[in-house]
Every structure is written in structure tokens, then in C-alpha cells.
Amino acid sequence: MSRFWSEITHTLVPYVPGEQPRHQRLVKLNTNEAPIEASPKVLEAIRSTSGDQLRRYPDPESVALRQAIATRFALDPAQVFVGNGSDEVLAHAFLGLLKHPQAVLFPDITYSFYTVWAGLYGIACRQVPLDEHFAVKVGEYAEPNGGIVLPNPNAPTGILLPLEDIRRLLQANRDSVVIIDEAYIDFGGESAAALIPEFDNLLVVHTLSKSRALAGLRVGYALGQAELIEGLNRVKNCFNSYPLDVIAQRAAVASLEDESWFRAGCNEVMETRAWLCGELARLGFECLPSAANFVFASHPQRHARELFEALREQGIIVRHFARPRIDRFLRVSIGSRADCEILVEALEQLL
């Protein structure tokens, strides 16, 4: 390691992303990407972007995109913040919590980037254990805190909290920012965006990476009352982070305008999920109840790591987390029905 940079840089624990293979044709069920391609309207918006549009800098405020998002959620554009993927939006939101003297709360089993950002920015955090069924214990988030970050559904469990629980959480924490990361909300959940008029402390974060099949485009956004969004804008402008590029802004607008493609895509994922959970149960797996585009499954007789490696050898990649409590699980993204059938056949041979 370099003798330069500071002690803190050397002790940081970076986020480990899922593998993105470059050369092999694999059945790829490891990073929760969509099994189908984005709406044809998105592809058309990309193709029809002119040289003249590319010659110019992008709109720094993504006005057309923020308007399209606001329309979808019956909000005002001043209540919408956009970023290069929801990861960037969340990174800014974490920075917004930086100067708070109290610890930020999030579940102990959750999206692993949260601890990375907290570590990077030096934000004190406390991880609240899940219950014995891996569900978030909403009642345990009532102590004074410097903010709450909760993915709903949670990752990698896929378990959804009902909107009433989110409301209770917001009511019990009126003096803290509550960030609900809804990366997977479109696969059977109800968005907390409906609660924004009631709660000035609520920030809802969405992505176009999953339910809109645009992980490669990098578009995410946050919804909240104008004052909260204004705070995020200040963080962003201090950070000099880049606006969305011209193509991303145009394509994202086209995606948000294609509601029928969106509904059909989400339904397809939910149908395949139901089928896959049934097949995994038939093979003896226990699946946590998933409202996401992945399932978290464990087999009482087989080590998840061994299954993960045996599948890998056959060109099927899923995700395994070497962490206490969840190392007996495999996380399987909901791929196409054909890819899920290949997985089930491979597991049938292995078990």
C-alpha cells in the first residue's frame, strides 16, 4: 500500500460489488439486474440523440427528467433530486447526515454500502439487529439518532415492511431524517412516496436500475419535501458531482413515460419469482418471503458456499455472503424464466 494518503484511507473497508463477467456466456443471477431489455422507447431516445445535443453540456438541473418523475408521483419538481444511480443519491444523503452528533441507525443485515459510506465519511452508526425471522424491528428505531436508513424491501433478505410500519417509524422520529431506500419497491411493495406530504423528515430513494432495466445507464432519484431536497442539492453542489449526461436524461424520461412496459416487466419478474420459490421449496430450500427481484434461500442439508461454487463451475453465478447469520443463504436474482430453469436443473443434479 502507498505510503501516501492518510491513515484513514488505509483503514477504509471498500464495498465489494457483484462480479460482472467480461468474457464468458454465463447464467448471471448475481447482481439483481433486470431479465429483460429496457423499453423500446428508451432505446429510441438513445438512438435519436443528435450530435448537436451531445456537443453541448447536459442540463445541470435535469429539468425535464425531474418534471417527469414529479408527474409520476404527483409531486413538484422541487421535491425531486436526481443522481448518477441511487448509489450516488444515497452517498449524498449520507453526507447530509455528516455533522449530526448522534449515530445513524440502519439494520445489521442490509445493503453493505451503508457501512462503507459511514466509514468513509466518519459518520457514527449503530446497526440494529433484525428479528429471528430476519425482519426489521421498527420499534427498535425509537432512540435519539442522527438519521435512519432503511431499505424497503431490505437487501439481501427481500423482506418488505408494510407502509403502516414506515409511518410508525416516521412518527417516532420526527426530528431525524428517515431515508427509505426503495431500490426494489416495484416488485410488490407500496412506496412510501405517498407519505411525503405528511412528513418533512422523509426521503424516498428510487433507482431505474432494477424495475426499469437500466442499471447500465446510472439513474437514481430521491423524493422528499422541498427543504430536504434543497439540502441534498447543497451537498451535491459542494461536492461538484456531475449532472446526469445528455443520454441518461433523455432515456430516463422515455422510461418513465412508458408505464405499460414498466407494469409488464414488473409482473413478469413477480411471476418468475413465484415459480422459482416453488421450485426451490420442492428441492428442500427455505426461501425468505421476497418482495424484491431476488430470493434469499438456504438449504438445511447443504453449505451455501459449496453450492455457490458448484454452480459457478457450471457457469451459473449467484451471490453468497460470507457473513455470520447469512452465510447459509444464496441470493438468487430473478432472471428470465429460461435462466431460472437452468438454475433449477443444475440444483436438481447437485442435491
Ligand code: PMP
Ligand atoms: N440500494 C440497494 C438496496 C441496492 O441493492 C442497490 C443495488 N446494488 C442500490 C441501492 C444501488 O443501485 P443503483 O446505484 O444501480 O441505482
